[in-house]
Amino acid sequence: MSHDIWDVLGIAPTRDRDTIRRAYARRLRATNPEDDAEGFMRLREAHDEAVARIDWDWAWDDEDTPDAAPGQDAGEVLVRAGPAAPAGIDAAPMAAPMAARSAETEELEIRLERLADLLRRADHPPRHELEAAFQAVLNAEALEALAVADSIEQRVAHLLLATAPHSDPLLAPAIEAFRWRGDDLHFEPTPAQQAVIQRGDFVERRERLLQSDEQARKVMAVLEGPPSARIPLWRRLNPRFEIVMKAVLERIGDGGGVLMAGFNEDTVALWRRRYDRPRLTSGMIWLTLLAPLLAPLIAALNDLSPPAILAAYLVTAGAILAAQLFYLHGYLRLKTAWEIHRSWRASLLERIGWSPLSLALLPVSALLPDSPWSAVAVAVVGALLLAWTFATTEPSSDPGFPLHQRLLSQAVPFAWILSLTLFDVDVVTPAMVVALGVAAAIDFRGGVHTIQAWHLEMGKVARLAGAAAFVAATIAAGLVAWLMAGKTPPTWAPVCVGAVLALAIAHRMPVAVLGEQLAKTRYYGMFVLFWLSRGLDAVVGSWLVTSTLWMLIGMAVGLILSLIVEARDRNPAG
Numbered sequence: 024m025s026h027d028i029w030d031v032l033g034i035a036p037t038r039d040r041d042t043i044r045r046a047y048a049r050r051l052r053a054t055n056p057e058d059d060a061e062g063f064m065r066l067r068e069a070h071d072e073a074v075a076r077i078d079w080d081w082a083w084d085d086e087d088t089p090d091a092a093p094g095q096d097a098g099e100v101l102v103r104a105g106p107a108a109p110a111g112i113d114a115a116p117m118a119a120p121m122a123a124r125s126a127e128t129e130e131l132e133i134r135l136e137r138l139a140d141l142l143r144r145a146d147h148p149p150r151h152e153l154e155a156a157f158q159a160v161l162n163a164e165a166l167e168a169l170a171v172a173d174s175i176e177q178r179v180a181h182l183l184l185a186t187a188p189h190s191d192p193l194l195a196p197a198i199e200a201f202r203w204r205g206d207d208l209h210f211e212p213t214p215a216q217q218a219v220i221q222r223g224d225f226v227e228r229r230e231r232l233l234q235s236d237e238q239a240r241k242v243m244a245v246l247e248g249p250p251s252a253r254i255p256l257w258r259r260l261n262p263r264f265e266i267v268m269k270a271v272l273e274r275i276g277d278g279g280g281v282l283m284a285g286f287n288e289d290t291v292a293l294w295r296r297r298y299d300r301p302r303l304t305s306g307m308i309w310l311t312l313l314a315p316l317l318a319p320l321i322a323a324l325n326d327l328s329p330p331a332i333l334a335a336y337l338v339t340a341g342a343i344l345a346a347q348l349f350y351l352h353g354y355l356r357l358k359t360a361w362e363i364h365r366s367w368r369a370s371l372l373e374r375i376g377w378s379p380l381s382l383a384l385l386p387v388s389a390l391l392p393d394s395p396w397s398a399v400a401v402a403v404v405g406a407l408l409l410a411w412t413f414a415t416t417e418p419s420s421d422p423g424f425p426l427h428q429r430l431l432s433q434a435v436p437f438a439w440i441l442s443l444t445l446f447d448v449d450v451v452t453p454a455m456v457v458a459l460g461v462a463a464a465i466d467f468r469g470g471v472h473t474i475q476a477w478h479l480e481m482g483k484v485a486r487l488a489g490a491a492a493f494v495a496a497t498i499a500a501g502l503v504a505w506l507m508a509g510k511t512p513p514t515w516a517p518v519c520v521g522a523v524l525a526l527a528i529a530h531r532m533p534v535a536v537l538g539e540q541l542a543k544t545r546y547y548g549m550f551v552l553f554w555l556s557r558g559l560d561a562v563v564g565s566w567l568v569t570s571t572l573w574m575l576i577g578m579a580v581g582l583i584l585s586l587i588v589e590a591r592d593r594n595p596a597g
Contacts, residue, residue, distance in 0.1 A: 031069035033169040043073045044211060045173055127165035134159045135178065142186035142193075150192045157193050161200055176201050180215035187222060187284035194223035218281040225274065225282050238263040242271055250290040265305045269298060301355050303347060311347065315340045325395065335395075346406070358414045366415070371476060377412045378473045381465045382525040384408070388458035389517035397454040405461030409468075416469040433463045435549055436527045439574055443520075446566045450516045459524055466528050477532040487589050490533040494582045496526060497575050504571040512567055520567075523574055534581035536588050549577040 029036050032046040047070040054063050138156040141148050160179070166172045179197060183190040198204070203216050212220060232239040241264060245254060258264055272295055275282040283291070303311075315336055327335070365373070384404060391397035436459060443451055466473075477486065500523055507516050537545070552573060 028069035028072050031065055032073060038077045040074065040077060043070065043077075046169060047073075048211065049169060049173070125165070127163065128171060131160070131163040131165040131171070131175070134163055135175070135182075139182055139186075142182065142189050144189075147189060153190075153192055154196060157196060157200075177213065177215060180213070180219050183219050184215060184222070184281055184284075187281070188226075191222075191226045191285075194219060194226055198223050222281050222284075228274075232267075236263075236267065239267050239271075242267045246271065246286045246290055246294070248290060249287060250293045252290075260305045260308060262305045262309070268294060272298065301351050303350070307347065307350065311343050315343065349410070354410055354414060357410070361414050369415070371480065374415055375469065375473050375476055377408045377415070377465055378469065378529075381405070381408050381412075381462045382529050384458045385455065385462055385525045386518050386521035388454040389452065389521040391452070391454050393452045393454075395453065397452070398457045401454045401457045401461070405457060408461060409464060412465045412469045416472050418468060433467060435574070435577070436463065436524050438550075439527075439570055440524075442570055443567065450512050450520050450567060452517060455517065455521055455524075458521070462525070462528055466531070470531065474532050474535045478535065483589065483592065486533065487586065490582055490586045490589060493526070493530050493533060494579060494586070497530070497579045497582060500526060501572060501575045501579075504568055504575065507571070508565045508568045512565075516567065519571070523571055526578060527574060530578045530582055533585045533589075536585050537581065541584070545577065545581055549573070552577065 031050070032043065033050060034042060034046045037043065047066065050066050054066055134156070138153075138160055141153055141156050160175070166175060179201070183193060183197060198220060201216075203212060203220050229239075229243070233243065238261060241258060245252065245268075272291065275286065275291070317339075361369075384401065388397070388401050391400070440451055440456065440459065477489070481489070500519070503519055504523070507513060507519065534545075
């Protein structure tokens, strides 16, 4: 058998597929097809032939060289049992006895032991000292041998996992130095390398979160401390604390995972049990405390009698109590049944049917009489739609996405409604405000699901037609809005306002293709245009018309941009 292919790969003849793969991947990183096309072709042919020879039993019968163990090359560093590895990860390889080592290999061992000693120290040496020791390992001359470098990669990966979280500062440098990159199609990580990549991503996200979120720092301190630590009630009632805590618990996974290092397992288990059993969320507790106080305030503003104010308080308190009972004994069971028995085979209407119904509720609420009972009726329907939405969707659990950015898209419709009230435009009823709140809450909870359905379950032609239909509806609404000019709005003006509000929420499906940064710029531009439109109000003579056109222009700009992006997309299935 010719040894040329093994010289190209830089390893001894072997039938071990993983050894061949790692050797090929390492050589490939140092071979640029553009600079050395011939060398790249030789490397590729050597890999293909080496893989093909694995099953050539007749060829190996005459082979004088025995199979080399994974990572072994020409008498270089062999392996023996290493320190205990995390569950699901092979034991760490370590060096052969001193007699089998060269002087360069022995120097490498000394440097690696120096790094291991620093990571195992209880006094947490400074970051720069760890990085210097790690860099010394990387600079060792013995790493020029492929088998040595391959063995050291494995040992470093296991060392980083075994000494976490002390080794967290070295995760990013190790991933960069060894090129453990998930986006590299030629890189197939071992379980230990994959675990390092996973922990590196977790540590990077955690550091970003800790820098920007006070509640995230509190959550980390709680999970790192003993389970007996007392948490102030006001902190447990903070909705942001609860959101971050649930997100972190979901992210770190099971107690035996590589992300558990640094956390107290008993504390993590305690908080898991707390959230696993049916309980009111902090948001619902605040709703219970504050909502009954709003009902008497609204009743007093409508010049109702004291008995009516008391009745409003009792009705609100009763409604909240009923909502609590439904949440604990109805909603949670309904959600469990959905996840187990229905979610995997549900139709599109079942999964996102709440979205069009919540949008239709906006113009319908404008047709109802201007009375408190209309608002109550809309609230009852909205509660059912919200229950449907929450039962069939999951919230966004990314704590690194700031809350104010998630609320930005919800602010424009409320700003418009507020401006109509401030400028004495009497077209907004309490029922419409409730309907807008329901639609915004549903969009905030499940908007990502409707956007995914639009972009993933609809073809390009359907998306283009849908975006064009939105543009046509926006233009038609603008023409109708122009008819509302005058000192006294027409009787159908509330319906027009409700329809524009529905468009403002629904048009986010096609404009999601613009990306977060462009969408954010568009919303900021709408806030600037809002104040500039006050000058146009003097010409038109109707703030209702001016502000409606302001809303529609902002939507039209986003829709036209989304049409351009979709039309330029060369992927017909995208």
